[in-house]
Amino acid sequence: MNLTRATQFPSALTLGSILGLACPVDGGGGCNGGGPTIEIHVSVPCCSSPYDARHDDLLLQYVAWDDGTISDDFIFAAAVRDVEYQGPNGRFRVITGPNCSVGEPGVHDIEDEDGNGGSISELDRAMFAERILNAWNHENLNAYVDLRSSSHYSFTVDFEEVIRDDDPGADDTGELIVFEVAGNSIVKLEALNEAGDVIGQPVIVQSWKRVAPDRLYVGRYTNSGAPRCGSYEYKATGIDLSEFGVNQLTSLRISRPTNSGCADTRADTRIVGVKTAIMPTAAMVFD
Numbered sequence: 001m002n003l004t005r006a007t008q009f010p011s012a013l014t015l016g017s018i019l020g021l022a023c024p025v026d027g028g029g030g031c032n033g034g035g036p037t038i039e040i041h042v043s044v045p046c047c048s049s050p051y052d053a054r055h056d057d058l059l060l061q062y063v064a065w066d067d068g069t070i071s072d073d074f075i076f077a078a079a080v081r082d083v084e085y086q087g088p089n090g091r092f093r094v095i096t097g098p099n100c101s102v103g104e105p106g107v108h109d110i111e112d113e114d115g116n117g118g119s120i121s122e123l124d125r126a127m128f129a130e131r132i133l134n135a136w137n138h139e140n141l142n143a144y145v146d147l148r149s150s151s152h153y154s155f156t157v158d159f160e161e162v163i164r165d166d167d168p169g170a171d172d173t174g175e176l177i178v179f180e181v182a183g184n185s186i187v188k189l190e191a192l193n194e195a196g197d198v199i200g201q202p203v204i205v206q207s208w209k210r211v212a213p214d215r216l217y218v219g220r221y222t223n224s225g226a227p228r229c230g231s232y233e234y235k236a237t238g239i240d241l242s243e244f245g246v247n248q249l250t251s252l253r254i255s256r257p258t259n260s261g262c263a264d265t266r267a268d269t270r271i272v273g274v275k276t277a278i279m280p281t282a283a284m285v286f287d
Contacts, residue, residue, distance in 0.1 A: 037212040038236050039064040040177070042141065046099065054217040054231040055097040058141040060272065065238070066172040075273030077136035078160035080129040082253075085110060085120060087151030090223055094131045095146045097219060098227060102140035104131070107225030129155065136270060141179060141234070142218055144270035145254075154255035156192065159273050164248045165241035166276035174238020174274060176252075181218055181268035183208030183235025186260060189271075191244040192251035200245035204257050208235035238274075 041061045044053040062072035085092050089111045096103040111120045113127035132155060135143035147153060163175050180187070186206040193199050216234035219227055241247055256265045 036209045038177075038209040038238060039213065040211045040216070040236060042214075042216065045101075050214045050216050051231070053097075053142070054219045055227060056099045056142065057097070057102050058216060058218075058234075059102065060139040060141055063174075063177065063238070063274070065174070069173050071173070071274045073275040074139065075159050075161055075163055075275050076138060077133055077157045077271075079158040080133040080136070081156050081158070083110075083125040083129045083132070083155045084255075085125070085151070085153045087149030087153065089117065089120070091147065091149035091151075092128075092153060093146040093148075094128070094135050094144070095218075095221065096135055096140070096143040098225075100140055100142055102138050103143040104134050107146075107221050132157075136272075141216065141270060141272075144179065144181065144218070144268055146181070146268045147185075147266045150256070150265050152256055154253060156196075156251055156253045157271065158251045159249075161275075162248050162250050163241070163273040164276050165246075167240075168242070168247055170240055170242050172238075173240070173276075175241045175276060176239040177236060177272045177274065178205050178239060179234055179236045179270040179272075180205075180208055181232045181234060183210075183233070185264040185267040186257055187265075187267035187269055188255045188257040189239070189244075190253040190255070191241070191246050191249040192253060194250045196251065198253070199249070203239060203243050205237060205239065206263065207237060209237050211236055 040063050042050060043059040043061050044050050044056065046056040047053045050058060060074060062070055064070055090109055092110045094108045096105050098105045108131050110124050110128040111117050114121050114123040132145055136157065165175055166173055186204055189203045189205060191199050211234060217231040218234055220230050220232060222228055241249065252271065254269060
């Protein structure tokens with residue numbers, strides 16, 4: 001079994017420094033914006049900085065948590081199913097940077113999957129599930145679900161293996177890394193067991209952090225999918241499984257929160273699991 005390297009490093013170890021990048025057109029919060037950060041390191045084969053890679057591969061390398069733990073082994077999606085969407089056309093898309101070599105480059109609308117863009121069919125939803133999978137089953141972070149409608153949506157992600165909590169209590173190490181374009185929307189997550197039943201309690205993700213040491217950016221695109229000038233800053237946060245009230249999960253349902261008031265529910269998301277060094281025990285298995 002291939003387990004993550006959970007190594008404690010001295011707190012003084014800092015890999016890189018926050019770079020002063022040119023202000024993005026949208027979603028950047030300003031060059032000198034403060035607030036909490038999450039340390040996520042990426043490789044950008046095309047370019048000298050993540051900002052220049054906003055249309056290219058952003059390859060996830062490792063995460064350094066606040067307690068000094070380094071996570072460099074990740075769990076990606078193995079299947080996506082049960083796609084629901086009740087909004088208008090042109091508002092539910094999967095985007096992968098057009099210059100990417102990992103994933104399926106382009107902007108893909110749900111209604112176009114079956115070749116008839118006039119309506120959203122059952123075949124559209126089934127094919128769109130595969131489109132989400134092909135954006136979430138690899139290390140390229142510049143591949144995500146893009147939502148521009150406040151209407152109901154949901155889909156379920158089955159991970160390639162069980163995601164386990166490394167500590168039964170609350171801690172600084174997340175077992176899920178959730179990304180959101182611009183960090184200005186909220187999203188509802190529900191943990192599912194192997195039978196597909198909801199376990200624990202839902203988590204509403206609404207607080208996002210800037211990525212350090214280098215801020216991450218993704219491109220802006222027209223309705224037709226052509227690149228536009230400018231970029232959005234990619235925000236992220238780590239979720240401890242204890243927030244769900246569970247210590248392991250196999251699947252995750254992502255959806256629009258209800259009773260959300262005035263909050264922006266048009267979340268543009270990408271989720272990655274973190275492989276921990278915890279071996280399964282009888283106490284950790286759900287019936």
